[in-house]
Amino acid sequence: MRHLIVPSVDTQHWLNRIKANDWMEPSYSILSLDDDKKAIPLSAQAPKNTDDIWQGLEFVELNRRKAAKRWTDLLEAELYQRFEEFWPKSYEIIGDILIVKLEDEVVPHQREIAEAMLEKHPSIRLICADKGVHGEFRVRNLTPIDSRDGDTSTLTRIREGGKVILIDPTKSYYSARLSNERLGNLISAKKLAKTLDRPISVCDPYAGVGPAMASIISSPNLVDYALIGDLNPDAVSLLEQNITNFTRKVDTKMVIKLLCQDARLWKNTHDYLAKIDLLLVNLPHDTVNHIPELLPLMRKNSRSLIRGWAIINRDEVAEIRDTIERQLKQHGATEIDLQCTEVKGYSTSRIFVRIESWQTFN
Ligand SMILES: C[S@@+](CC[C@H](N)C(=O)[O-])C[C@H]1O[C@@H](n2cnc3c(N)ncnc32)[C@H](O)[C@@H]1O
Known part of the structure; x- marks a missing residue:
């Protein structure tokens, strides 16, 4: 098969030109050659090697296997x-x-x-x-x-639940494997809004680039206040762009606060206290230590929900559950419905668990 040889830096230019004219051989990809060159597979319809359109570039015949x-x-x-x-x-x-x-x-x-x-x-x-x-x-x-x-x-883009999310895995943590948990967040957020019979306020203090917020804040009439952030400035820069995209087509009136700060300090700002209906705590190596620092953010005298994820020893589930229940009670929680459920194995002795707690703070 005939291939056009182009310098790597010019690949996109030639690819655009060849594709626009339908001259690329379908089902075959571009190959990397030595000397920083690429070989673009051409279909039989592409002009002859001597045509001026190729600007003197060289060609090579390569045998390619299909599919x-x-x-x-x-x-x-x-x-x-x-x-x-x-x-x-x-x-x-x-x-x-x-x-x-x-x-x-x-x-x-x-x-x-x-x-x-x-x-x-x-x-x-x-x-x-x-x-x-x-x-x-x-x-x-x-x-x-x-x-x-x-x-x-x-820097790349993924699509999850119909939303495009900007991601750079070298700049911010991201796991595609937790998309089911994010779907669970949306279902629980809708259940909470239905229970309260009004739009809810959400808090995602370990948001990374914001995948958990994608479907929640873009749902019509679901959220009216969002307190979102991350300690990593590179993550927050992508988070800002993603949040703008997620809310572009949403007419619901919503106040959004984006922070680049240690989430344990958020309780020191009076304006953030006692406002949150749904709290996400996704800091699996430290979730249990951080939860008490975030509880002052939770709204009082109405049903609220906390969803967190933690990596713990396999035999620690009951102990972790008791610790969190104690933390909740110390902050005035009543009518607690708390579950600690294994989501997947993490290593031979450790597991990844979801902590889900419904309660009313007094
Ligand atoms: C496990 S990642 C979760 C990211 C995101 N929620 C997701 O699902 O892709 C934890 C995030 O918490 C951030 N982080 C770590 N310590 C923090 C702290 N003390 N306060 C706020 N964010 C923190 C990290 O930068 C990281 O982006």
């Missing part, structure tokens, strides 16, 4: 067999970024891995090696390996 079942099918057979037990078996996709952990044995072949993955996943722009989480805000340490169009930015 591999797995990305490893696109590796050279001999290479695949040599490292059979070390090829990554799983990866994570966030927007148009594919994140993969590589065993040391296959790191020298990361380029081949990335090319095969780009070819297998036409909607992926960037392949990154996952070097774990780091720093106070537990953000991802990612090293770009290869990009389809030369763009190695880790």
